[in-house]
Amino acid sequence: MAKKEEPIFIGIDNERIELTGADKEAFLEQRIKDQETIEASKAQQETQKELKISAYKKLGLTDEEINAII
């Protein structure tokens, strides 16, 4: 994740622009939100995976069989 003190460049069409001030703050905030969305999505996938493993174990599948399915 970019830190506040590092310069941030974005491209818009054929221009390469360095973000400063409020624009940079807003960009970093959006990046943090995007990262949080990604992390939440990953956490949800892990939860689903754990639930599946739990269900398959109750059905009597071996670890090897579960790994082949998951």
Next chain:
Amino acid sequence: MPTTTKMGIVYPSSTDLVKDGATAMGTISTTVDSKTGLVLLNTTSFSAVSSQSVNSVFTANFKNYRLVVNATSSQTSSQVFGLKMRASGTDTSTGYYNIDVYTGSATGPSRSYEANVARFGFGNAGNKKMSGAADLFSPQEAAITGLNSLSFEASNSDFYSDFIIGYLDNTTSYDGFTIYVVSGTITGTISTYGYNA
């Protein structure tokens, strides 16, 4: 006047009248315009940026588009290579649904489902290579935008192939897009083509 074999374009022969040749030139132009299957609309190069936006590239001239990217990221392990739709210079950062089927050199295939997230998944980005093509369906129309993406990524840490389908759950008309990574920067080119129909 003779006709070309593949596109059926009527063209003037050396014995046709000049005035008829001028008319034929006009017909050739409009025929090529309508029959060329994939039309290159834009190629944008980017260097060491966190994101790259391309504006005013989706128009009513085409319903569906193809984005072809050839890039690297500054990060030595894979991360999401994101794609956001853009209207009048503003990105949409919500409402994306993605199903991702991916496999690595040592693991997979695996799947993931993302509901109402901040971007389409174009693929993954890595420091060695990120290359792929994404078809966008009806981005400019007031309709749900759809995506099919096939890409691969290689970095110091991993090597993945990625097949992603997705849709953006709104009926906004978009005229551009932004590609980006969350960590580090990206360098490369992205070309936009329109599918002639």
